[in-house]
Amino acid sequence: MDGKGISKTVISRLPRYFRYLGDLKDRGIERISSRELSELMKVTASQIRQDLNNFGGFGQQGYGYNVDYLYTEIGRILGLDRTHNLIICGAGHLGAALAGNGGFAHRGFLIKGLFDVDEEKIGKSVHGINVYSMEALDYFVSGNKIDIAVIAAPAEAAEELAHRIISCGIRAIWNFSNTDLSVPEDVIVENVHLLDSLMRLSYDIDSYTG
Amino acid sequence: MDGKGISKTVISRLPRYFRYLGDLKDRGIERISSRELSELMKVTASQIRQDLNNFGGFGQQGYGYNVDYLYTEIGRILGLDRTHNLIICGAGHLGAALAGNGGFAHRGFLIKGLFDVDEEKIGKSVHGINVYSMEALDYFVSGNKIDIAVIAAPAEAAEELAHRIISCGIRAIWNFSNTDLSVPEDVIVENVHLLDSLMRLSYDIDSYTG
DNA sequence: TAGATTGTTAATCGATTAACAATC
DNA sequence: TAGATTGTTAATCGATTAACAATC
Numbered sequence: 317m318d319g320k321g322i323s324k325t326v327i328s329r330l331p332r333y334f335r336y337l338g339d340l341k342d343r344g345i346e347r348i349s350s351r352e353l354s355e356l357m358k359v360t361a362s363q364i365r366q367d368l369n370n371f372g373g374f375g376q377q378g379y380g381y382n383v384d385y386l387y388t389e390i391g392r393i394l395g396l397d398r399t400h401n402l403i404i405c406g407a408g409h410l411g412a413a414l415a416g417n418g419g420f421a422h423r424g425f426l427i428k429g430l431f432d433v434d435e436e437k438i439g440k441s442v443h444g445i446n447v448y449s450m451e452a453l454d455y456f457v458s459g460n461k462i463d464i465a466v467i468a469a470p471a472e473a474a475e476e477l478a479h480r481i482i483s484c485g486i487r488a489i490w491n492f493s494n495t496d497l498s499v500p501e502d503v504i505v506e507n508v509h510l511l512d513s514l515m516r517l518s519y520d521i522d523s524y525t526g
Numbered sequence: 527m528d529g530k531g532i533s534k535t536v537i538s539r540l541p542r543y544f545r546y547l548g549d550l551k552d553r554g555i556e557r558i559s560s561r562e563l564s565e566l567m568k569v570t571a572s573q574i575r576q577d578l579n580n581f582g583g584f585g586q587q588g589y590g591y592n593v594d595y596l597y598t599e600i601g602r603i604l605g606l607d608r609t610h611n612l613i614i615c616g617a618g619h620l621g622a623a624l625a626g627n628g629g630f631a632h633r634g635f636l637i638k639g640l641f642d643v644d645e646e647k648i649g650k651s652v653h654g655i656n657v658y659s660m661e662a663l664d665y666f667v668s669g670n671k672i673d674i675a676v677i678a679a680p681a682e683a684a685e686e687l688a689h690r691i692i693s694c695g696i697r698a699i700w701n702f703s704n705t706d707l708s709v710p711e712d713v714i715v716e717n718v719h720l721l722d723s724l725m726r727l728s729y730d731i732d733s734y735t736g
Numbered sequence: 737t738a739g740a741t742t743g744t745t746a747a748t749c750g751a752t753t754a755a756c757a758a759t760c
Numbered sequence: 761t762a763g764a765t766t767g768t769t770a771a772t773c774g775a776t777t778a779a780c781a782a783t784c
Binding site: 327334409443487490494495496504518 | 537538540542610620623633635653698706718719723724726730
């Protein structure tokens with residue numbers, strides 16, 4: 317819509333702004349200048365002003381930014397003014413843990429169902445979320461307006477799973493499998509590569525302690 | 527050590543190279559050129575050559591790169607030629623799921639213990655990993671050569687928890703709590719902000735479907 | 737009005753890509 | 761040797777920071 321030509325770098329910083337503004341709001345702080353926020357967040361005030369101005373002028377000269385207003389606006393930009401319905405594919409440890417995470421619902425990300433191939437799991441419920449068979453996927457997705465599918469399955473299964481998901485009409489995938497999915501260009505994939513993250517940490521350790 | 531002035535951008539790409547080279551190796555492929563790899567990974571061949579040359583000349587003119595050798599070398603750069611001992615602080619859904627992830631051990635990241643404040647959980651075991659009380663932290667860490675602490679606790683508890691961890695001598699934190707930790711500069715923090723990641727996905731959805 | 741702070745333009749810095757000489 | 765492909769230098773592009781005029 318709005319976010320046509322805005323760089324990925326800028327977008328990736330928005331959730332962090334949102335987090336800090338939420339904290340300030342909770343602490344009852346009404347206004348903040350880019351300089352104050354920059355000290356808090358350990359970035360430059362320049363960057364904050366540049367980032368925000370990609371989306372319009374949220375501040376006021378001589379005053380700064382209204383915390384509540386800016387919080388709401390960034391939330392809106394991120395699409396948090398509406399709810400998103402999710403399914404989780406893979407009811408293993410990780411899938412179950414994600415299903416049990418209360419923080420997602422708090423931001424409007426509602427987990428509607430878990431899917432698995434394991435007959436043992438199907439029909440049961442995990443943290444109050446039902447586990448369905450993969451055969452039920454199509455029917456469930458069309459009946460529940462699912463926006464996002466989470467892939468919490470082994471890398472070997474991920475590519476085929478993505479295919480299944482996409483053929484149901486889902487256009488957004490939150491991918492926890494340790495592989496890169498190849499998908500049509502109108503499908504969005506956000507990766508959480510845990511092992512990659514751990515390896516980066518490992519690199520940093522060794523470049524300190526040798 | 528070696529990784530003095532190498533940019534964070536380059537480092538963050540190494541695990542992905544490692545992943546692709548591992549796949550190639552498993553498929554029995556012996557050599558690969560930067561051009562072939564670039565097509566596979568959907569990056570430029572130039573970037574691959576530039577990235578690798580930060581660490582030395584791993585290739586050979588007219589031939590390309592030996593897959594096995596390059597795989598090993600990148601593994602070494604990432605510190606995967608040695609094992610790392612981890613503890614997980616927080617034995618909730620997420621902590622338990624991480625404890626149950628077999629993929630970490632496969633790369634030498636060994637989970638040695640879980641820690642929690644919940645009396646209900648202490649003394650039990652989760653996926654074969656014992657759950658200890660927070661009081662046991664100091665003793666356990668010094669006795670087990672722990673390199674990395676995972677924070678899998680709520681944001682409210684994270685900052686204090688980080689303090690406890692650091693005071694035990696641990697210098698690397700894998701942070702899953704939805705907050706930024708402030709730590710001494712010799713302590714390394716690698717964040718996995720799941721909600722931030724989900725918000726980025728949400729942004730992309732809305733900028734397509736508006 | 738005077739002071740503060742934004743929005744925005746210009747300058748700098750870093751990262752990516754292109755090009756090619758070196759060399760296997 | 762001729763062909764291929766690296767390592768590396770140079771050119772381009774994008775992102776960050778600095779500066780300042782606009783304005784609340």
